[in-house]
Amino acid sequence: MANNFVESITNMEDDFAQWYTDIVKKAELVEYSGIKGCMVIRPAGYAIWENIQKELDRRFKETGVENCYLPMFIPESLLNKEKDHVEGFAPEVAWVTHGGNEPLQERMCIRPTSETLFCDFYSHIIQSYRDLPKVYNQWCSVVRWEKTTRPFLRSMEFLWQEGHTAHATAEEAEERTIQMLNLYADFCEEFLAIPMVRGRKTDKEKFAGAEATYTIEALMHDGKALQSGTSHNFGDGFAKAFDIRYTDKANKLQYVHQTSWGMTTRLIGAVIMVHGDNNGLVLPPYLAPVQIAIIPIQQKKEGVLAKAYELRDRLGAFRVKVDDSDKSPGFKFAEQEMRGIPMRVEIGPKDIENNQAVIVRRDNGEKITVSLDELETKVAELIPTIQREMLERARAHRDAHTYEAADMAQMKEIADTKPGFVKAMWCGDSACEEQIKEEAGLSSRCMPFAQETISDTCVCCGKKAKTLVYWGKAY
Amino acid sequence: MANNFVESITNMEDDFAQWYTDIVKKAELVEYSGIKGCMVIRPAGYAIWENIQKELDRRFKETGVENCYLPMFIPESLLNKEKDHVEGFAPEVAWVTHGGNEPLQERMCIRPTSETLFCDFYSHIIQSYRDLPKVYNQWCSVVRWEKTTRPFLRSMEFLWQEGHTAHATAEEAEERTIQMLNLYADFCEEFLAIPMVRGRKTDKEKFAGAEATYTIEALMHDGKALQSGTSHNFGDGFAKAFDIRYTDKANKLQYVHQTSWGMTTRLIGAVIMVHGDNNGLVLPPYLAPVQIAIIPIQQKKEGVLAKAYELRDRLGAFRVKVDDSDKSPGFKFAEQEMRGIPMRVEIGPKDIENNQAVIVRRDNGEKITVSLDELETKVAELIPTIQREMLERARAHRDAHTYEAADMAQMKEIADTKPGFVKAMWCGDSACEEQIKEEAGLSSRCMPFAQETISDTCVCCGKKAKTLVYWGKAY
Numbered sequence: 038m039a040n041n042f043v044e045s046i047t048n049m050e051d052d053f054a055q056w057y058t059d060i061v062k063k064a065e066l067v068e069y070s071g072i073k074g075c076m077v078i079r080p081a082g083y084a085i086w087e088n089i090q091k092e093l094d095r096r097f098k099e100t101g102v103e104n105c106y107l108p109m110f111i112p113e114s115l116l117n118k119e120k121d122h123v124e125g126f127a128p129e130v131a132w133v134t135h136g137g138n139e140p141l142q143e144r145m146c147i148r149p150t151s152e153t154l155f156c157d158f159y160s161h162i163i164q165s166y167r168d169l170p171k172v173y174n175q176w177c178s179v180v181r182w183e184k185t186t187r188p189f190l191r192s193m194e195f196l197w198q199e200g201h202t203a204h205a206t207a208e209e210a211e212e213r214t215i216q217m218l219n220l221y222a223d224f225c226e227e228f229l230a231i232p233m234v235r236g237r238k239t240d241k242e243k244f245a246g247a248e249a250t251y252t253i254e255a256l257m258h259d260g261k262a263l264q265s266g267t268s269h270n271f272g273d274g275f276a277k278a279f280d281i282r283y284t285d286k287a288n289k290l291q292y293v294h295q296t297s298w299g300m301t302t303r304l305i306g307a308v309i310m311v312h313g314d315n316n317g318l319v320l321p322p323y324l325a326p327v328q329i330a331i332i333p334i335q336q337k338k339e340g341v342l343a344k345a346y347e348l349r350d351r352l353g354a355f356r357v358k359v360d361d362s363d364k365s366p367g368f369k370f371a372e373q374e375m376r377g378i379p380m381r382v383e384i385g386p387k388d389i390e391n392n393q394a395v396i397v398r399r400d401n402g403e404k405i406t407v408s409l410d411e412l413e414t415k416v417a418e419l420i421p422t423i424q425r426e427m428l429e430r431a432r433a434h435r436d437a438h439t440y441e442a443a444d445m446a447q448m449k450e451i452a453d454t455k456p457g458f459v460k461a462m463w464c465g466d467s468a469c470e471e472q473i474k475e476e477a478g479l480s481s482r483c484m485p486f487a488q489e490t491i492s493d494t495c496v497c498c499g500k501k502a503k504t505l506v507y508w509g510k511a512y
Numbered sequence: 513m514a515n516n517f518v519e520s521i522t523n524m525e526d527d528f529a530q531w532y533t534d535i536v537k538k539a540e541l542v543e544y545s546g547i548k549g550c551m552v553i554r555p556a557g558y559a560i561w562e563n564i565q566k567e568l569d570r571r572f573k574e575t576g577v578e579n580c581y582l583p584m585f586i587p588e589s590l591l592n593k594e595k596d597h598v599e600g601f602a603p604e605v606a607w608v609t610h611g612g613n614e615p616l617q618e619r620m621c622i623r624p625t626s627e628t629l630f631c632d633f634y635s636h637i638i639q640s641y642r643d644l645p646k647v648y649n650q651w652c653s654v655v656r657w658e659k660t661t662r663p664f665l666r667s668m669e670f671l672w673q674e675g676h677t678a679h680a681t682a683e684e685a686e687e688r689t690i691q692m693l694n695l696y697a698d699f700c701e702e703f704l705a706i707p708m709v710r711g712r713k714t715d716k717e718k719f720a721g722a723e724a725t726y727t728i729e730a731l732m733h734d735g736k737a738l739q740s741g742t743s744h745n746f747g748d749g750f751a752k753a754f755d756i757r758y759t760d761k762a763n764k765l766q767y768v769h770q771t772s773w774g775m776t777t778r779l780i781g782a783v784i785m786v787h788g789d790n791n792g793l794v795l796p797p798y799l800a801p802v803q804i805a806i807i808p809i810q811q812k813k814e815g816v817l818a819k820a821y822e823l824r825d826r827l828g829a830f831r832v833k834v835d836d837s838d839k840s841p842g843f844k845f846a847e848q849e850m851r852g853i854p855m856r857v858e859i860g861p862k863d864i865e866n867n868q869a870v871i872v873r874r875d876n877g878e879k880i881t882v883s884l885d886e887l888e889t890k891v892a893e894l895i896p897t898i899q900r901e902m903l904e905r906a907r908a909h910r911d912a913h914t915y916e917a918a919d920m921a922q923m924k925e926i927a928d929t930k931p932g933f934v935k936a937m938w939c940g941d942s943a944c945e946e947q948i949k950e951e952a953g954l955s956s957r958c959m960p961f962a963q964e965t966i967s968d969t970c971v972c973c974g975k976k977a978k979t980l981v982y983w984g985k986a987y
Contacts, residue, residue: 068636070629071590072620075583077633080648083580105558108550108669109584109622109653115546132610133622136657137603145547147584147608147622154545158552161543173555178584178652182611194583 046375048315053259058188060309064318064376067188074186074193078302081376082189084326085305086196090176092228092323093198093300096220102174102200107154109177110145115153119278122152125245129182131193147180152246152271152297155201156279163293166205166285172213174200189306190263190512197301203281203293207272210294211249214270217298218251221266229304230321230427231255231311232435233265234458234507236483241467244297248272254482254507256435257310260456262482262509265307268298306512311431312400318377319399321427322420328356329416330373334366334385344389348382351413355420374399379423380416400427443492444499445476448508452477458509462502464495472497479508521850523790528734533663535784539793539851542663549661549668553777556851559801560780561671565651567703567798568673568775571695577649577675582629584652585620590628594753597627600720604657606668622655627721627746627772630676631754638768641680641760647688649675664781665738665987672776678756678768682747685769686724689745692773693726696741704779705796705902706730706786707910708740709933709982711958716942719772723747729957729982731910732785735931737957737984740782743773781987786906787875793852794875796902797895803831804891805848809841809860819864823857826888830895849874854898855891875902918967919974920951923983927952933984937977939970947972954983 046059061067066082078086094104110133117123130146148154159171176198186192200217204210222233233253243250247269255265276282276292285291312319322328329352333345345359360369366383373381383395394412396405400423407415438457442448451459459479463469473496474480484504495502521534536542541557553561569579585608592598605621623629634646651673661667675692679685697708708728718725722744730738751757751767760766787794797803804827808820820834835844841858848856858870869887871880875898882890913932917923926934934954938944948971949955959979970977 068633070583071587071632072583072585075585077583077629078581079637080578080580084578086581087579103555103559104562105555106553106561106653106671108545108547108552109655110547110550110669112546128612130612131608133606134609135607135619137605154552157546158543162554178581180584194585196581 046315046317049258049313056313056315057306057309060313060318060375061188066305066318072193074183076188076192078196081326082305085308085320085324086302088324088326089228089304090198093224094176096224097174097198097200100172100216100220102172104175105173106175106177107148107151107158109148111148111151111153112143112145114143115157116146118153118156119246119275122246122275126150126181131180131182148177149179149181150297150299151175151179151199151201152275153279155297156275156281156295159201159203159293160279160281163203163281163283166283169203169205169283169293170209170213171203172200173202174198187306189302189309191303195302197299199299200297202296203276204295205283205285205291205293207294210272210296211270214249214251214268214296214298217296218253218266218268221268221298221300222253225253225255225265225304225307226428228321228323229308230324230424230431231265231307232428232432234483234485235487236485236507238267238483239467239470239481239506241470242481244269246271246274248274252483254458254509255307255311256438256458256509257307257512258313258434259310260438260510262458262507262511263303263307263310264482264511265304266298266300269296271295271297312427313377316371317375319427320377320379322379322424325377325379326356327358327376327378328380328420329358330369330378330381331357331359332366332369332373332381332383333359333361334383334388336361338386340389341384341386345384348384348394348409348412352416354413355416370397380419382412398423400430441491442496445473445497448473448479448496449477452479452510456510458482458507460489460491460505460507461496462490462492462494463504463506464498464500465503466495466498466500469495469497473508477508478510480511482507482509482511521790521792524733524788531788531790532781532784535788535793535850536663541780541793547668549658551663551667553671556801557780560783560795560799561777563799563801564703564779565673568699569651571699572649572673572675575647575691575695577647579650580648581650581652582623582626582633584623586623586626586628587618587620589618590632591621593628593631594721594750597721597750601625601656606655606657623652624654624656625772625774626650626654626674626676627750628754630772631750631756631770634676634678634768634770635754635756638678638756638758641758644678644680644758644768645684645688646678647675648677649673662781664777664784666778670777672774674774675772677771678751679770680758680760680766680768682769685747685771686745689724689726689743689771689773692771693728693741693743696743696773696775697728700728700730700740700779700782701903703796703798704783704786705799705899705906706740706782707903707907709958709960710962711960711982713742713958714942714945714956714981716945717956719744721746721749723749727958729933729984730782730786731913731933731984732782732987733788733909734785735913735985737933737982737986738778738782738785739957739986740779741773741775744771746770746772787902788852791846792850794902795852795854797854797899800852800854801831802833802851802853803855803895804833805844805853805856806832806834807841807844807848807856807858808834808836809858809863811836813861815864816859816861820859823859823869823884823887827891829888830891845872855894857887873898875905916966917971920948920972923948923954923971924952927954927985931985933957933982935964935966935980935982936971937965937967937969938979938981939973939975940978941970941973941975944970944972948983952983953985955986957982957984957986
């Protein structure tokens with residue numbers, strides 16, 4: 038295994054897909070499993086997910102979210118209750134037909150998402166306005182029978198959280214939908230250092246069964262878009278299908294209004310493709326399971342290892358590891374870089390003599406010689422600096438790869454030559470959306486909250502434009 | 513829903529099973545789902561599981577455990593690789609036969625446990641002694657097709673953690689097996705306030721495919737035993753079936769030695785049945801999601817609610833909630849008791865006048881009038897006191913219901929009249945174990961680490977005894 042780290046990985050400029058695959062494998066994030074389309078998330082990958090969970094869960098709970106757990110099975114009759122929803126998901130579910138040695142009377146699918154289960158649950162526990170709102174979430178895995186899969190980005194089984202809420206009024210549901218979308222975007226920007234475009238999906242792209250779907254969209258290093266989180270307002274459509282009603286203060290029966298919202302292990306794919314480079318993974322410090330690797334130089338010389346451990350203890354406010362294995366320093370550097378550890382501290386006999394250490398930043402390679410007296414201060418200053426600069430760099434990259442198109446000729450030229458987001462006006466007609474997809478190969482990513490007027494006419498048909506849309510090629 | 517709390521629940525003396533069911537329902541721990549044998553774990557129940565996870569995971573990581581995530585599917589051919597294991601589990605798995613609209617070439621079961629998946633994984637990532645040990649764990653759900661189910665105690669799908677390790681030597685594997693068993697027992701005693709008997713399972717009761725299974729056994733309030741956690745030493749049996757080998761320092765190929773260990777949501781059932789009473793759930797304070805309920809009396813009077821919030825803020829070191837709903841104080845008391853919140857603080861106009869509050873302990877009903885000046889000190893003192901006394905009470909109950917039997921007549925008499933553990937000597941012969949099960953209805957719980965000599969002869973056959981065994985009726 039060890040040799041993986043010093044083998045060079047494919048350059049992203051040569052083959053971005055292969056570069057991605059090399060990283061997930063050589064940073065030991067993932068191992069392929071015997072089941073096609075399913076992956077093993079190894080400790081280095083899972084520790085990233087744990088940090089995402091912890092921070093996201095903390096932010097959820099601040100807004101009143103409560104966690105629960107619903108069964109992984111959905112009886113076929115339950116899945117069939119909401120028409121649009123079943124049409125969206127039935128073609129891609131896994132079916133359980135036997136329990137032990139006996140065939141089931143009714144087959145069950147493994148949840149591809151749990152709207153139907155939450156609706157059934159809510160129909161049992163919601164009776165009065167006093168029972169509202171319900172703001173529940175679960176952390177679990179879901180299964181979707183995908184034909185083409187890639188680690189983190191698209192797999193048959195993946196980990197996620199799914200929030201499902203029920204409210205007394207349409208306004209409150211809409212408010213929660215937007216609140217969670219903004220929570221997602223803030224989380225991605227502040228914790229993953231990935232800038233997001235926040236907006237609403239067109240009708241064509243919205244979730245099966247939703248009245249409105251909101252999304253956050255990120256731009257990967259190769260100029261492709263990644264849908265990174267969605268938040269759906271269901272109105273009372275599911276409530277009517279599942280008969281979820283409450284008696285209001287005037288003792289009248291009313292349908293609840295519902296939302297759902299989710300983020301997945303796909304975020305790890307986003308981190309790789311936004312921040313990674315040709316030496317491997319680059320993790321933003323707030324997210325990184327290990328923030329600092331202390332690497333002793335000439336560690337067999339007296340006092341070196343002891344000093345390395347001393348520095349580790351002094352940096353106890355951070356997540357630090359000493360690499361005291363018997364590998365060479367050069368090997369350890371390559372390994373730390375491949376794994377994306379945000380900072381390494383090199384300490385050898387000469388450094389000790391000079392009461393200094395060398396800090397090397399993973400994100401930009403900068404070497405900083407620092408007096409040991411100032412080590413804690415310098416590290417405490419560098420952590421937020423790296424975090425901030427990684428976000429700024431990603432934002433600059435995205436902005437430099439965001440283009441404007443006024444007509445189809447421009448649109449196609451950009452699509453053919455410049456990978457990135459294309460901002461263009463749209464009349465609101467699905468026919469134009471389809472045509473843009475067909476002719477330019479760009480799908481609508483979202484109608485951004487931050488609207489601008491680029492021109493007055495639809496980029497496709499030339500009729501009066503209604504809204505600005507971000508278009509792109511997407512993962 | 514609200515009325516559930518003031519409805520009386522069944523007395524445990526009248527019908528323990530119904531008392532249990534009433535509690536899980538009325539403390540809102542669980543809701544039955546549309547899928548037979550599957551339950552919804554509601555926020556009040558899930559928050560308990562989250563606290564168990566957090567504390568257990570912290571203890572795991574202190575011993576070097578790393579978390580990962582493996583797929584939920586096991587291809588039939590993989591499950592079939594280890595003979596004893598497949599015989600133990602195949603009759604109780606759920607089979608997936610279709611993905612989307614297409615039948616699968618090979619059916620897959622949903623993991624009932626993941627030994628086979630970990631073995632397959634380890635066979636890919638272990639090559640050298642440098643790759644050892646692997647001490648991995650995953651938090652997930654598993655599925656076993658049970659005929660009779662009860663919330664938390666036995667359900668088709670349940671949540672658990674499963675640790676799977678691979679070691680260079682048999683000694684190291686045995687050491688880890690015992691280490692994790694002791695970790696489990698310490699956790700249960702210190703965090704759940706449930707005393708455990710630690711010991712080894714007989715060959716008849718050991719895990720499918722294991723060389724040795726160790727167990728912790730608790731005694732419920734009704735005198736029945738509950739297996740609360742197990743730790744298995746597999747030797748190199750799985751390694752041989754899955755060809756998991758490493759090159760040792762002398763460059764020779766060796767099989768690894770493996771262990772696995774798990775605890776489940778069943779622990780919540782144990783907490784209910786060890787600590788609960790006829791007013792509902794009783795949670796030990798370290799485990800309780802809410803440790804203190806502040807209940808304002810005459811809350812509409814000026815200053816009462818403000819004082820309640822002030823006390824909450826002063827008790828910020830603990831997990832505190834103010835019940836400021838419009839229910840009556842009596843109703844709130846009943847609700848707090850049903851939910852098992854370890855302590856309530858009553859504060860009303862007269863209390864404020866006298867600069868005092870009334871603390872009521874959930875575990876023993878004791879009322880303590882405390883000066884507001886000493887509130888934080890008193891609460892900080894009571895939390896560990898309650899925790900300790902709950903463990904002592906549970907231990908006293910268990911010890912009072914642990915009996916000794918020297919011959920089969922005694923054994924049967926105890927089994928018929930005194931619910932509890934029976935300590936009796938055993939010759940080591942499975943035939944005697946079977947006979948005891950048949951005649952007295954008692955199964956062997958474990959051969960305890962703390963051995964004693966009650967007599968020299970086997971309680972069943974009268975031949976020379978080899979070991980002391982705990983026997984009991986089990987959930």
